[in-house]
Amino acid sequence: MRKVAVGFIGAGAFVRGQHLPNALRIPEIEVAAIADLNSRVLEELSGEIPLRYTTTDYHRILADPGIDMVIIGTRHEVHAELIQESLVAGKWVLCEKPMAQNEAEAAAIIAAEKKSSGRLAVGFNRRFAPAYRLARELMRPVRAPWFINYRIVNQNSHALADSSYSHESRMLYEGCHILDLAQYFLDADPIRVYMTGDRYLNNCCILSFADGSQFQILCASVGAVAYWKENMEIFAADKTIGIQDFIDMRIRGFEGEADRLFAPHLGEQAAAVAKYGFEFYEQYVVARANEYIPEEYRVDWAAMGISNPPIRRPLPPAFRLDDFHRANQRMRFFSADKGWLQSLQHFARCFLSGTKPENADALAGAKVTEMTFALLHSLETGETVDLREWYRRKGWESR
Numbered sequence: 341m342r343k344v345a346v347g348f349i350g351a352g353a354f355v356r357g358q359h360l361p362n363a364l365r366i367p368e369i370e371v372a373a374i375a376d377l378n379s380r381v382l383e384e385l386s387g388e389i390p391l392r393y394t395t396t397d398y399h400r401i402l403a404d405p406g407i408d409m410v411i412i413g414t415r416h417e418v419h420a421e422l423i424q425e426s427l428v429a430g431k432w433v434l435c436e437k438p439m440a441q442n443e444a445e446a447a448a449i450i451a452a453e454k455k456s457s458g459r460l461a462v463g464f465n466r467r468f469a470p471a472y473r474l475a476r477e478l479m480r481p482v483r484a485p486w487f488i489n490y491r492i493v494n495q496n497s498h499a500l501a502d503s504s505y506s507h508e509s510r511m512l513y514e515g516c517h518i519l520d521l522a523q524y525f526l527d528a529d530p531i532r533v534y535m536t537g538d539r540y541l542n543n544c545c546i547l548s549f550a551d552g553s554q555f556q557i558l559c560a561s562v563g564a565v566a567y568w569k570e571n572m573e574i575f576a577a578d579k580t581i582g583i584q585d586f587i588d589m590r591i592r593g594f595e596g597e598a599d600r601l602f603a604p605h606l607g608e609q610a611a612a613v614a615k616y617g618f619e620f621y622e623q624y625v626v627a628r629a630n631e632y633i634p635e636e637y638r639v640d641w642a643a644m645g646i647s648n649p650p651i652r653r654p655l656p657p658a659f660r661l662d663d664f665h666r667a668n669q670r671m672r673f674f675s676a677d678k679g680w681l682q683s684l685q686h687f688a689r690c691f692l693s694g695t696k697p698e699n700a701d702a703l704a705g706a707k708v709t710e711m712t713f714a715l716l717h718s719l720e721t722g723e724t725v726d727l728r729e730w731y732r733r734k735g736w737e738s739r
């Protein structure tokens with residue numbers, strides 16, 4: 341079978357926890373080369389994975405005609421430059437979010453994608469989360485307007501540390517996932533957007549659509565460590581779908597449909613989740629997540645002054661957490677399935693078949709950047725922003 345030869349640019353925490361192990365599991369992909377500035381990381385990886393080569397100079401990967409696709413997993417400030425260089429080199433490019441940090445970068449990426457024989461996928465993996473794909477399919481025939489409530493809230497160690505993240509609005513690097521999900525889920529662009537809250541960490545947003553649909557987002561960095569991060573609730577006509585952290589899906593008002601449980605990422609603890617449900621998942625995450633995380637990335641909440649007492653439910657659980665042990669020893673992060681592997685596999689398959697990917701392309705990424713700045717403008721002025729007008733100024737059609 342012809343495989344897609346993939347080169348990585350940046351092999352930091354997220355790439356080593358997600359894209360790299362996922363790529364190694366995808367039969368359509370050969371992990372061919374890795375570039376990182378850190379030669380110790382390269383040494384470690386070349387000892388673990390059969391690679392063609394590693395390099396501290398990513399230009400080697402871009403100049404290599406044997407590499408079909410690159411995965412960019414560096415920090416935010418160099419994404420735009422690396423995407424453009426990769427597209428000029430004719431590569432297919434999957435770049436982590438955010439695609440761009442300002443409007444000029446977004447415009448340059450759109451132009452580069454147009455000229456390139458390659459294609460761009462922005463790492464908006466939630467489009468591919470199995471629970472969200474099913475929800476989208478079920479909702480397709482349901483009449484508008486839809487009312488969607490999305491919560492993405494967690495106690496966020498980046499917010500407390502003086503990291504590169506703490507100088508940007510969380511909407512730009514995290515809320516962006518949900519802005520993309522909204523435009524993908526409704527297959528339309530919002531016409532008006534509004535945001536309240538503070539500059540960096542805690543926001544409420546409303547996205548209004550032409551058909552009357554409303555998508556509201558609570559994106560915040562406060563609250564108990566022992567509470568799951570994401571929730572989506574969809575209400576329309578006589579139907580409701582509620583999804584707790586990509587795992588527990590309640591499907592109500594749809595004839596013949598039952599509630600579902602989705603396995604965590606890579607099926608880790610799938611049997612226990614199938615048997616004991618969300619109750620097991622939420623307690624397992626809180627009790628065990630740290631055991632999966634490599635030492636250097638573990639969060640010491642107590643040292644940050646954050647209390648994290650164990651969960652105590654009103655009824656005794658039907659399981660003993662002590663009976664459950666890590667099934668996949670190589671897994672670096674225990675998580676719900678947010679569609680990371682599927683988004684990469686889909687992109688690789690599209691490369692092989694020459695079909696148009698469903699991943700977010702340059703225009704979708706640019707619209708998310710624009711939407712974020714429109715929301716920040718709304719925050720500053722206290723006014724609702726007419727997004728159609730902002731898109732028109734860019735020469736983009738609103739869908």
Ligand SMILES: NC(=O)c1ccc[n+]([C@@H]2O[C@H](COP(=O)([O-])OP(=O)(O)OC[C@H]3O[C@@H](n4cnc5c(N)ncnc54)[C@H](O)[C@@H]3O)[C@@H](O)[C@H]2O)c1
Pocket residue numbers: 349350351352353354355375376377378381396398413414415416418436437438463465513
């Ligand atoms: N989609 C998601 O769910 C998700 C989750 C977490 C992080 N992310 C994203 O992943 C990206 C990386 O985050 P991280 O926390 O892993 O960062 P990190 O700092 O741990 O890793 C970045 C790596 O890039 C390397 N690098 C930087 N410049 C380079 C260059 N010119 N050539 C080669 N290598 C270079 C660094 O040496 C480092 O190893 C960010 O964009 C972040 O937003 C996505």
